[in-house]
Amino acid sequence: MTAKVITIASGKGGVGKTTSVANIAVALATRGQKVTCIDGDIGLRNLDVVLGLENRIVYDLVDVIEGRCRLRQAMIRDKRLSDLYLIPAAQTRDKTAVSPSDMVRLCDELRPEVDWIIIDSPAGIERGFKNAIAAADRVLVMTNPEVSAVRDADRVIGLLEAEGKGPAALIINRLNPAMVRRGDMLSVEDVLDLLAIDLIGIVPEDENVVVASNKGMPLALDGKNKAGQAFQNIARRLMGEKVPFLDLETQNVFQRLLWRK
Amino acid sequence: MISFLFGRKKSANSAKERLQLVLIHDRTDLSPAQLESLKDDLIATISRHIDIDPTSVRINMAQDGREQRLVADIPLKTATRRRAR
Numbered sequence: 200m201t202a203k204v205i206t207i208a209s210g211k212g213g214v215g216k217t218t219s220v221a222n223i224a225v226a227l228a229t230r231g232q233k234v235t236c237i238d239g240d241i242g243l244r245n246l247d248v249v250l251g252l253e254n255r256i257v258y259d260l261v262d263v264i265e266g267r268c269r270l271r272q273a274m275i276r277d278k279r280l281s282d283l284y285l286i287p288a289a290q291t292r293d294k295t296a297v298s299p300s301d302m303v304r305l306c307d308e309l310r311p312e313v314d315w316i317i318i319d320s321p322a323g324i325e326r327g328f329k330n331a332i333a334a335a336d337r338v339l340v341m342t343n344p345e346v347s348a349v350r351d352a353d354r355v356i357g358l359l360e361a362e363g364k365g366p367a368a369l370i371i372n373r374l375n376p377a378m379v380r381r382g383d384m385l386s387v388e389d390v391l392d393l394l395a396i397d398l399i400g401i402v403p404e405d406e407n408v409v410v411a412s413n414k415g416m417p418l419a420l421d422g423k424n425k426a427g428q429a430f431q432n433i434a435r436r437l438m439g440e441k442v443p444f445l446d447l448e449t450q451n452v453f454q455r456l457l458w459r460k
Numbered sequence: 461m462i463s464f465l466f467g468r469k470k471s472a473n474s475a476k477e478r479l480q481l482v483l484i485h486d487r488t489d490l491s492p493a494q495l496e497s498l499k500d501d502l503i504a505t506i507s508r509h510i511d512i513d514p515t516s517v518r519i520n521m522a523q524d525g526r527e528q529r530l531v532a533d534i535p536l537k538t539a540t541r542r543r544a545r
Contacts, residue, residue, distance in 0.1 A: 346475050353483050360526070382470030389476045393483060395525045 200233065202310040205317050205437065206335035207370075208359075210351030212322030214343045215372040218408055218417075219430065220319040221249045226419040226434035228283035233313040235274060235284040237305075239331035240321040241296060244288035251415020252277065252285050261289035264301045270308055279420065284313070294326040299333030306334035315437075324358055332364050339399060339433075340367045344374055344385040353394055368399035370433065375404045387444075400433035401444055402426050484521045488528050495521070502532065511537040 207216050207223075217240075224236040237260065238246035247253040258273040263286070270286075277283035289296060306316055320331035332338055338359050342352035352369070359365045371390055378384035385393075387401055405426035411418045418427035419434075425445065432442045485491060490498075499519045506512055518533040 346479055349479055350482055350486065353486060356526070357487060379472070382472050385472050385475050389472065393476065393479050395523070 200311060200314055202235075202306075202313045202316045203437075204306050204310075204334045204336045205315065206239075206320055206331050206338045207317070207341055208320040208328060208331060208338055208355050209322065209341040209348070210324060210355040211342075211348045214341050214348050215402070215408075216322075216341055217245050217249050217319055218412065219339075219341060219370060219372065219402070219433075220246060220317050221417045222419040222427070222430035223433055223437070224283060224315070224317045225250075225280065225417040226431045227315050227317075227437070228277070228280040229419065229431075230434060230438065231282070232315055232434075232438070233282045234315045234317060235286060235309060235313050236317040236319065237286045238288035239302075239318050239327060241288045241327065242290065242293045243321065244290050246285060246319050247275075247287045248415060249412050250277065250285055250417065252287075253415070256287050259287045259289040260305075261292050261296045263305060264297055270305065294321070294330065297330050299329050302330050302333045324354060328355075328358075332359065332362065335364060338364050338367045339370055340396070341370045341372055342390065342394070343372055344379070344387075344390055349385065349390060349393055356394060356396055366396060368397045369394060370400040370402065371398070372402045373404045374401055398444075399436050400429055402429040402433075403445070480523070484523065484528060487526075488521065490521075495519075506534060513537055 207220050209216050220236055224234045227234045236246060238244050240246075241261065247256060252275050255275050258268040260273065262268045263270050263273045273286050274284040275287065277285070309316055316334075318331050318335065321327035340352050340355050340359070342348045356365070356367050359367050369391070371387055374387065375384055379386045387398070391398060403425045405418075405424060407418055407424045408426055418424055419430040420427070422428050422431050429445055432445065435442045499517070502519060503512070503514045503517055507514070512534055516535045520531055522529045522531045
């Protein structure tokens with residue numbers, strides 16, 4: 200096995216990076232893929248609680264990097280999916296405990312063991328972000344259909360190009376089709392016009408996301424809800440499948456027909 | 461038409477228009493004021509060589525995918541004069 204390293208970044212905080220990393224990792228694991236996700240947000244770790252693995256942490260990312268444990272010892276195996284692992288972030292340290300070359304070395308050690316390494320980038324464009332993208336083969340940029348998130352995504356896309364990590368693919372999260380229909384939310388097309396990069400996923404706004412994180416049970420575990428399905432589709436697209444975008448995603452066709460001058 | 465019927469502009473349209481401008485300046489690191497001064501310099505330079513009407517010059521940023529382009533449309537006065545002769 201030679202893992203593909205995928206980093207999810209956004210610039211702006213709170214757009215749903217951690218939830219997406221958890222769900223994309225779960226979705227890949229339910230498809231028979233061996234996956235390790237890495238929480239890159241040192242000092243503000245959260246991927247463990249979203250995945251429901253917070254009680255099983257012994258060692259973390261910084262322990263591996265500073266040689267206090269072997270890589271294997273820091274990999275927490277998921278209870279539900281035996282091919283899913285988490286390397287948690289350190290909670291009592293900061294971003295400077297890790298360097299981009301540390302991340303490259305760690306991912307190179309991990310590559311032969313798994314199919315996918317999914318890295319959760321912290322918000323911002325400084326050290327933590329640079330660490331998170333250092334080893335990435337592909338970066339997924341996440342945004343919400345909202346001015347500040349789109350602007351920050353554009354900055355991140357530009358930085359990725361400058362670092363030779365482009366072209367990035369876009370995930371639009373928390374799309375509310377009803378608001379798009381009444382013209383009170385940027386549509387998928389609007390966001391794509393503005394950012395001019397390829398789309399890899401559209402995730403609708405869904406209350407179940409909060410319920411799922413309350414329970415530590417990622418949505419993608421059962422594909423019945425729309426958001427869970429959307430994450431499953433992103434996993435399939437990462438695996439090279441051509442998957443049409445969900446129905447809700449084309450609802451503005453109606454709007455376009457109605458308002459076309 | 462929509463704003464005429466409902467008495468307000470759709471907020472998504474304002475969001476898109478505002479973002480279009482903001483992104484151009486973020487990407488090029490050129491403020492609207494700097495762009496204005498660039499225009500003045502260009503007009504002054506060109507005027508030293510050819511006769512142009514400064515008020516008809518259009519210089520703008522255009523987006524082409526993720527590339528930014530400075531597009532200048534500069535009508536020349538001499539062309540019209542020649543035609544008149």
